[in-house]
Amino acid sequence: MEYMQREKISYRKAIYRALDRVLGSDEKVVFMGEDISEYGGAFGVSADLYRRYPSRVISTPISEGSVAGAAVGLSMTGYRVIVEIMFMDFITLAMDQIINHAANIHYMYGGQVSCPIVIRAPAGGYRGYGPSHSKTLEGLFLGIPGLKIVAPSTVQDAWGALISAIYDNNPVLFIEHKLLYNMEGEIDLDYKIGPIGRARIAREGADVTVVSHSYGTHLSMRAAQELSAQGIEAEVIDLVSLKPLDIGAVAASVEKTGRLVTVEEGDLSGGVGAEVVSRVVEDCLPYIDGRIVRVGKPDVPIPASIMAESRVLPGVDDIVDAAKRTLSWE
């Protein structure tokens, strides 16, 4: 299908178009998942792809583990496989295949075979879906060698990073936040994100560095606006890729601002912020000139009550407060 070179489309549509482009140009790409054909995908991403590529867009039985296992078998024998996990929470059912097989095989077979699999996982809360349908689990995967993780926040990066992920020869976990699907933005089809692993400076500022990814980037940008109105200029860094982590971009910013806030929706314990802060402390301690604050979810499951949920998941106010706290040692 021909698309306009530059256009304003939704994040959902950008992912659809990336899938369409790859499926349409490469017979060796297969897309599998639950209810991705007639139903159109739980979040409507796959839409009519099953009609256009009937043999390569496959609705599977409800078997995340064995679907991930089948993807390993397909990818080892020459296919690039995209697996849609209906909600990121359900990725736990496929952990064995992802961690012990997909991420290990290239190493275990001495580089003879690889597993080019993209696992697309709609993550995140703020929708009242309760403890088993709202999680943001990237923290669980940060320590898995062999695996890459991307979590784009913009329409352009969603398009670019998905194509890069599909053509990466390693398994890639591709995180899509549910609240981003309807967000619109400009897309340029010639844009190439290049190899996975580079952060993006979303906003420049001299007073405090705010590091986030996925939906958290948008919360951080809104917080930066409020801070600016109070005379504090935040530099917002969108990590885009969580593994590899572009700590150089973060370090360069912290050396300028001397202050750091990390923002994530997942658990603070063992989370992305924990990793970013550890590395910044290791790398730039002499430059740090204020308290380092992590914003994220406290150690509780995600409640189904939307009022309780909005209280425990990070919000703009939490980021504004955090940024102010970095400005003093009190």
Next chain:
Amino acid sequence: MPIDTLDRFEVKYLRIIDENGTADPSVMPPLPDALLKNIFEKIVLARTFNQRAMSLQREGRIGTYASFYGQEAAQVGSALAIAEGDWVFPSFRESGVLIALGYPMRRLYSYWAGDERGMQAPPGLNVFPMSVPVGTQAPHGMGAAWAMKYRKEKKASITYFGDGGSSRGDFHEALNLAGVFKVPAIFFCQNNQWAISMPRQRQTAAKTIAQKAIGYGIEGMAVDGNDAVAVYKATTDALDRAKRGEGPTLIEAFTYRLDDHTTSDEASRYRPKEEVEAWRVKEPLIRLRLFMEKKGLWTREYEEGVGKAALDAVDREIEAYEGMAAPEPSDMFRYTYDELTARQKRELKEFGWER
């Protein structure tokens, strides 16, 4: 060398009351009139609860809801076979099972409104929280039955799931373990023909789900899931066998989901209207009514009375649910672990939620 046949298998199917309300005397168990009336009344009650839940969802008074309309015979028929002390592992579609067991409807409504306290079963009712993930409860049901066996109790567990759940590894692993360890576990599949948008034929190439029992060396049985009496008999027999130490049973109840998957679904996008209409005339209340009328147990006045009593009961429960005090936000922290961690204590303080 000739090819030997090592074994032969068959898949049994039980139907007692047909769609015209005629019972087959060769398989009809001697059921007391009071039990038949109880089945009828519980089906009406469950259906009333279900209808009101659908309305409450549309009015924004509860959250997303999974209707069991059309599956009442499978749910009520099996639930009334469960004895005190047996353990029940429901999936999210089993509100009707819980209602037949006497689970307070106000708690079900509060659960569907997002209040986790709604799944705290009252004392004496051994019901686990509904499993929203598909099929993950099957190993739990197996494990609970194992515990009963260790304790030499004359009890059993019953795990509910759907045709979609039968594709899950958890289901297969649970059946396998249950067979190996010969535990008193019943696996009750409500094959309602659709797992969200996927028809049964695309869930498995096997002709039935009941026959999967054969591969694990356990009893398997198919039953007309819209025939409440057949479901009651099959479940009672399976529970009796389990309690005699004769091992687990897989029951497949053929039924049909007359409503959408949940209130977030629109099944007309993927499901032919003719199919739904063909099943609508087979729904469980029609044949039970005709059967009971022939036995002199049903009159129009009787059903009107049952319907009104059900509506009154459900209305009272809705009022009670809506009058419940909101949960303490600190409960989220309190119930994460058996005790509060130091970190959580600090977080409670930061949130201003200490008590």
